[in-house]
Amino acid sequence: MTDFSKLAIHTFTHKPWNLEDCIRHFENAGVxxxxxxxxxxxxxxxxxxxxxxVKRVKNSSLxxxxxxxxxxxxxxxxxxxxxxxxxxxxxxDEAQALGADMVVLVVGAVPGMPLSEARKxxxxxxxxxxxxxxxxxxxxxxxxxxPMYAGxxxxxxxxxxxxxxxxxxxxxxxxxxADVYHIWWDPEVENELRLSAEQNTLFxxxxxxxxxxxxxxxxxxxxxxxxxxxxxxxxxxxxSLGFQGYHEVxxxxxxxxxxxxxxxxxxxxERYQALV
Ligand code: ZN
Numbered sequence: 001m002t003d004f005s006k007l008a009i010h011t012f013t014h015k016p017w018n019l020e021d022c023i024r025h026f027e028n029a030g031v032x033x034x035x036x037x038x039x040x041x042x043x044x045x046x047x048x049x050x051x052x053x054v055k056r057v058k059n060s061s062l063x064x065x066x067x068x069x070x071x072x073x074x075x076x077x078x079x080x081x082x083x084x085x086x087x088x089x090x091x092x093d094e095a096q097a098l099g100a101d102m103v104v105l106v107v108g109a110v111p112g113m114p115l116s117e118a119r120k121x122x123x124x125x126x127x128x129x130x131x132x133x134x135x136x137x138x139x140x141x142x143x144x145x146x147p148m149y150a151g152x153x154x155x156x157x158x159x160x161x162x163x164x165x166x167x168x169x170x171x172x173x174x175x176x177x178a179d180v181y182h183i184w185w186d187p188e189v190e191n192e193l194r195l196s197a198e199q200n201t202l203f204x205x206x207x208x209x210x211x212x213x214x215x216x217x218x219x220x221x222x223x224x225x226x227x228x229x230x231x232x233x234x235x236x237x238x239x240s241l242g243f244q245g246y247h248e249v250x251x252x253x254x255x256x257x258x259x260x261x262x263x264x265x266x267x268x269x270e271r272y273q274a275l276v
Contacts (some may be wrong), residue, residue, distance in 0.1 A: 002273045008033035008065050008246035009268065010206075011040055015257045019048060023060045029265055035066040035248050036098060038091070054097050065102065065246045066141065066177070066204055067095040072108035073125030074118040074155065081121060084108070085128045092129065095138045102139035102203050104177050109155040118155035123165045130171040141177035141203040142166070146185075148217055159183055159192030166201045177204030178238075179250065181221060184210065184229045190237060197241035205238055206250045207231050207275075221251045224271045232275050247272070 009031055011022045019040040026034055039045040041053045048056075057064060070091040075081040088103070095103050107122040109115065126140060133140050142162040145154035156162050162176045176196050183189050196202040209222035209229050224231045235247060249268055256264050 003276055004030050005032060006247050007031055007272055008035055008248040010035045010248055010250040012037045013249055013251045014261050016261055019053060019056055023056060023062060025265055027061055029269060033063040033065055033246050035068055036064055037068045050094055050097060057098050064098055064100040065248060066104045067091060067098060067100040069104045069106045071105035074108045074110045074113060074121040076110060085125055088129045089132045092133045092136050092138045096136040102141045104204060105140055105142050107142060107154050107156050109150060109152050111152050115150060115155040119161060122155060123168060126174055127169055130169060130174055133173045139173050139175060139203050141175055143177040143179055144182055146182040158186050159189060163192060163195060175201035175203035177206060178202060179206035180229050180231055180234050181208050181210060193237060194241055197243060202243055205243060205245055206248045208251045219252045219254045221253050223251050223268060224275060235275055
């Protein structure tokens with residue numbers, strides 16, 4: 001029997017499904033956890049609203065490792081930076097209400113702003129949210145993004161830059177979400193994962209795959225087994241480092257979004273089975 005106890009699926013992986021669909025199908029399939037994207041919650045993005053979402057999540061059997069996503073701290077003016085801080089505090093409150101362990105931070109970048117300056121602003125932004133997160137019991141997980149997103153999505157592109165912020169802040173609620181899609185190519189990745197585990201900052205672990213012929217920077221990820229990442233090697237490594245969290249399947253793919261989503265869920269389970 002396959003052990004699915006560490007499997008989590010990001011709701012955005014099944015973009016065609018609403019929150020109710022995700023809960024029902026994940027429960028039926030024996031998936032114990034899902035990371036919740038805010039588009040299913042926030043009415044401004046077509047979601048059902050926080051109170052409804054909380055009700056449905058609490059009535060389900062699913063654990064919520066992460067609310068996705070906060071961040072986007074750098075801004076050209078003090079006002080925009082403060083807005084980002086306020087928003088992230090709100091996301092922390094939402095995560096607390098939903099029972100989510102962490103808020104994943106896609107930290108942001110501003111075209112034309114030096115990455116070093118953006119990283120400073122990210123550090124200041126996280127510092128301004130961290131105590132609020134601690135009071136709420138919610139972790140803040142910095143997700144390094146592949147350098148192809150350095151222009152406007154993330155000035156943090158390797159585990160190292162995320163670690164440097166964790167080390168500077170020394171805050172128990174500030175850590176890292178390691179996504180194999182973004183970090184598999186980094187020659188220091190094994191060492192950095194080891195350091196993160198030692199420093200108790202390895203909060204999240206996302207799995208998917210890098211397709212050799214990527215057709216779109218955002219919406220053409222592979223499912224584990226579709227590409228060239230040694231996902232099994234990463235899973236074994238984080239386990240050997242004592243990581244106890246979920247293996248969160250996070251795939252944005254126009255191709256798979258076009259599939260029958262139940263058939264796709266079966267394929268996810270099949271690919272996951274091959275790894276555990
Ligand atoms: Zn991720």
